[in-house]
Amino acid sequence: MTDVLPHPVDQVTVEHVHEDLHEEHHGPTGILKWMTSTDHKVIGMSYTVTSVIMMVIGGLFAEIIRAQLASPNAHLVSLAQYNELFTMHGSVMIYLFAGPFAFGALANIIVPLQIGAPDMAFPRLNALSYWLYLFGSLTMLSGFFTAGGAANFGWVAYAPLSNSLNTPGSGADLWIGGLLLTGFSAIFTGVNLCATIFYLRAPGMTMFRMPIFTWNLMVTAILILLAFPVLTAGLIMLYCDRHFGTHIFSVAGGGVPVLWQHIFWFWGHPEVYILALPFFGMVTEIIAVFSRKPVFGYKGMIFATLSIAALSLGVWAHHMYTTGVVLLPFFAIMSLLIAVPTGIKMFNWIGTMWRGEIWFSTAMLMAVGFLITFLIGGLTGIFLASPPLDFFTHDTYFVVAHFHSVVMALVLGAMGGLYYWGPKITGYMLNETYGKIQFWFLFIGTQVFTIPGYILGLDGMPRRIAMYPHDPQWQTLNQISTLGAILIGISTIVFVANIAYSWKKYPAGDNPWDAQTLEWFTTSPPPHHNYYRLPQIRSERPTWDYNHPGHTASPHGHHVEEESEQEVPVA
Amino acid sequence: MPNFGASPGATTTSKSVFHLWQGFSIAAIIVGGLTLLLIIYAAFRYRRKSENIPKQSQYHIPLEAFYTVVPILIVFGLFAATLIVENKETANPKTNVTINVLAFQWGWKFTYPGSNALVYGQTTQEPEMVMPVNTNVHINLRSSDVIHGFYVHAFNFSRYALPGVLNQFTFRAVNTGTYFGQCTQLCGLYHSLMWFRVKVVTPTQYQAWLASYDNPTAAAAAKSAGKATKQQVSSIVPSKTTSSKGDN
Numbered sequence: 001m002t003d004v005l006p007h008p009v010d011q012v013t014v015e016h017v018h019e020d021l022h023e024e025h026h027g028p029t030g031i032l033k034w035m036t037s038t039d040h041k042v043i044g045m046s047y048t049v050t051s052v053i054m055m056v057i058g059g060l061f062a063e064i065i066r067a068q069l070a071s072p073n074a075h076l077v078s079l080a081q082y083n084e085l086f087t088m089h090g091s092v093m094i095y096l097f098a099g100p101f102a103f104g105a106l107a108n109i110i111v112p113l114q115i116g117a118p119d120m121a122f123p124r125l126n127a128l129s130y131w132l133y134l135f136g137s138l139t140m141l142s143g144f145f146t147a148g149g150a151a152n153f154g155w156v157a158y159a160p161l162s163n164s165l166n167t168p169g170s171g172a173d174l175w176i177g178g179l180l181l182t183g184f185s186a187i188f189t190g191v192n193l194c195a196t197i198f199y200l201r202a203p204g205m206t207m208f209r210m211p212i213f214t215w216n217l218m219v220t221a222i223l224i225l226l227a228f229p230v231l232t233a234g235l236i237m238l239y240c241d242r243h244f245g246t247h248i249f250s251v252a253g254g255g256v257p258v259l260w261q262h263i264f265w266f267w268g269h270p271e272v273y274i275l276a277l278p279f280f281g282m283v284t285e286i287i288a289v290f291s292r293k294p295v296f297g298y299k300g301m302i303f304a305t306l307s308i309a310a311l312s313l314g315v316w317a318h319h320m321y322t323t324g325v326v327l328l329p330f331f332a333i334m335s336l337l338i339a340v341p342t343g344i345k346m347f348n349w350i351g352t353m354w355r356g357e358i359w360f361s362t363a364m365l366m367a368v369g370f371l372i373t374f375l376i377g378g379l380t381g382i383f384l385a386s387p388p389l390d391f392f393t394h395d396t397y398f399v400v401a402h403f404h405s406v407v408m409a410l411v412l413g414a415m416g417g418l419y420y421w422g423p424k425i426t427g428y429m430l431n432e433t434y435g436k437i438q439f440w441f442l443f444i445g446t447q448v449f450t451i452p453g454y455i456l457g458l459d460g461m462p463r464r465i466a467m468y469p470h471d472p473q474w475q476t477l478n479q480i481s482t483l484g485a486i487l488i489g490i491s492t493i494v495f496v497a498n499i500a501y502s503w504k505k506y507p508a509g510d511n512p513w514d515a516q517t518l519e520w521f522t523t524s525p526p527p528h529h530n531y532y533r534l535p536q537i538r539s540e541r542p543t544w545d546y547n548h549p550g551h552t553a554s555p556h557g558h559h560v561e562e563e564s565e566q567e568v569p570v571a
Numbered sequence: 572m573p574n575f576g577a578s579p580g581a582t583t584t585s586k587s588v589f590h591l592w593q594g595f596s597i598a599a600i601i602v603g604g605l606t607l608l609l610i611i612y613a614a615f616r617y618r619r620k621s622e623n624i625p626k627q628s629q630y631h632i633p634l635e636a637f638y639t640v641v642p643i644l645i646v647f648g649l650f651a652a653t654l655i656v657e658n659k660e661t662a663n664p665k666t667n668v669t670i671n672v673l674a675f676q677w678g679w680k681f682t683y684p685g686s687n688a689l690v691y692g693q694t695t696q697e698p699e700m701v702m703p704v705n706t707n708v709h710i711n712l713r714s715s716d717v718i719h720g721f722y723v724h725a726f727n728f729s730r731y732a733l734p735g736v737l738n739q740f741t742f743r744a745v746n747t748g749t750y751f752g753q754c755t756q757l758c759g760l761y762h763s764l765m766w767f768r769v770k771v772v773t774p775t776q777y778q779a780w781l782a783s784y785d786n787p788t789a790a791a792a793a794k795s796a797g798k799a800t801k802q803q804v805s806s807i808v809p810s811k812t813t814s815s816k817g818d819n
Contacts, residue, residue: 160718372607386649391660392724548624
């Protein structure tokens with residue numbers, strides 16, 4: 001059903017179009033459409049809405065945590081409730097928001113579009129992924145309605161605190177069960193993304209013509225397949241220890257508690273990049289489009305992504321320096337080396353902006369906000385890679401501030417992604433004024449929230465404490481941090497208000513940003529199987545090449561505007 | 572040189588750690604500052620001024636090689652500095668002062684092999700680990716239940732107390748004084764209140780303190796200190812905590 005158009009324009013086969021449009025009107029509508037669809041765009045929207053709701057739930061927990069810490073004396077919630085709150089805040093944000101949003105929501109919608117595929121390779125498996133994710137999320141959250149409360153052993157569930165003696169409640173079991181379900185959902189999405197990207201690329205879409213976002217999702221999917229099964233196995237072991245009398249993690253039965261940390265972080269560190277790489281991809285696309293330039297160092301960017309992924313599998317024990325039972329120099333150099341490809345990415349992003357014509361739409365503001373916030377989070381990560389420096393910052397607010405700089409950068413990237421691709425997905429634009437107000441609340445709030453954390457951590461404030469009556473001098477910085485959390489909360493309200501205000505108000509057109517990659521060639525929203533016609537794909541920017549035939553990317557710094565026209569053969 | 576927020580350290584190794592911290596901070600400020608300037612410069616300098624399409628340049632191999640090689644060199648420099656300090660910190664020099672530290676939910680027990688001295692306290696009782704100044708003090712750290720974090724802020728050091736594992740390290744304090752310590756690894760309900768103190772005294776005072784435990788009345792007094800626990804906790808934790816649902 002997709003015709004490859006010779007360049008510049010050929011006639012569209014009109015009957016073909018009408019046939020397809022007609023076909024689309026069949027099938028269920030309304031709620032039944034959402035429940036039965038195997039269309040990647042519909043499933044992707046379900047993922048997007050669900051994961052953004054999870055972000056709001058996790059954010060509410062965060063606001064309670066920050067309100068509690070505004071005073072040294074546990075004035076708001078009890079110690080037990082506090083343990084539940086930070087456990088579920090971390091779990092919801094990592095397992096139920098960041099991951100599913102990264103590889104379930106936008107990836108699901110955009111990756112098939114970017115490579116010119118009609119759908120994901122396994123549409124029914126894709127639907128199964130979503131339902132596993134939804135019910136896994138509900139399972140995990142339902143812990144709050146049990147007698148013992150939700151899981152309260154931290155999002156990392158370290159053994160033996162997570163055994164049945166120390167955490168007897170069923171909230172912990174629901175946490176394990178929920179995580180197993182969402183874990184399987186992730187694995188299936190990983191399979192689906194790999195198969196889609198390997199087998200369903202349009203004619204001409206070679207690997208090195210794939211947009212960076214698709215590249216990053218391919219690497220993410222491979223990391224998912226390597227890392228998530230390990231977590232699944234670990235969770236089953238934990239459950240067996242809790243209920244079937246095995247002694248995998250208990251000293252009394254000859255087991256090893258630290259084994260849990262090895263298993264958990266062997267998943268957990270690749271997971272950091274499983275979360276981060278999709279957002280790196282979003283930001284890359286946004287910066288290129290709004291600078292009106294190709295991605296600077298496109299191939300270098302891909303090799304940087306691949307080396308981040310490779311290194312990420314050998315750094316898990318940097319979360320375990322203070323256990324005293326890991327080989328410090330190996331994990332130190334591996335962790336420090338990750339700074340190199342990450343630095344390459346940072347300079348490539350700057351290089352993409354360099355000598356561009358930067359249009360500061362909300363999406364671009366979010367991307368630049370990402371760069372600055374991620375710079376802070378990345379640099380503080382280098383400190384933590386050094387074992388002696390980790391010894392005195394480990395489990396303090398320095399670490400909390402470090403990874404919140406990173407994840408808040410990802411949230412900025414996610415918001416950029418929603419503003420950038422929202423028009424393609426829905427057919428309507430979001431209001432830019434609301435968007436810019438949202439950006440400033442989010443960006444300033446993030447810095448006000450994280451920077452006091454670094455100072456508190458260096459002054460010795462441990463993480464996961466519900467009160468600090470011994471050190472009331474920490475109160476002022478904690479209150480500043482709480483103010484930052486409130487600003488971030490306001491930004492979320494502005495975002496929701498923007499959606500309500502802009503609802504079906506500003507039709508987008510096919511390519512409102514003069515964007516570059518293939519997905520902007522089809523209609524907004526795309527038809528049932530995405531494309532009626534495709535342009536020639538001769539680079540990673542087929543839509544740009546089609547719209548600006550005289551401005552193809554010049555290799556190696558040379559300007560070759562004149563000769564570039566007719567030479568590249570169609571693959 | 573500024574301390575960049577960190578503690579200058581009260582032991583020999585913590586001073587080395589502090590200097591490593593300063594070195595990393597300077598490197599981070601230079602690299603981060605330059606990068607931030609580049610971001611801000613690009614953002615302001617190249618704002619859209621026309622509808623013209625800018626030059627579509629995509630590669631600049633020398634530049635890309637530059638920002639690949641330079642970070643590698645920086646990373647190996649940081650790694651070398653890390654190794655030097657790390658080896659100092661993980662060395663276990665010979666010593667005849669040993670303290671056994673046992674972490675438990677939710678308190679600490681300090682015993683002194685070859686002596687009757689024993690200090691025990693839960694949560695906010697802040698049991699005191701007494702140690703001599705200018706002496707290598709060998710610590711044997713264990714846990715009797717879950718994982719705890721033995722963290723002394725002034726010593727720029729923390730180490731997990733792991734069930735089933737003996738963790739060993741050495742402190743050499745350079746000044747007398749009392750330093751606050753706290754559990755840093757989530758260990759259950761009263762994690763926030765698992766406090767202790769490290770009291771560094773002169774070797775003479777240390778010997779006198781050890782000898783005081785050979786006197787049976789002093790030993791009895793030390794044991795009775797452990798019985799005041801419940802009052803201590805309830806005086807500082809709001810009453811709603813002790814009756815909450817997570818207590819089971």
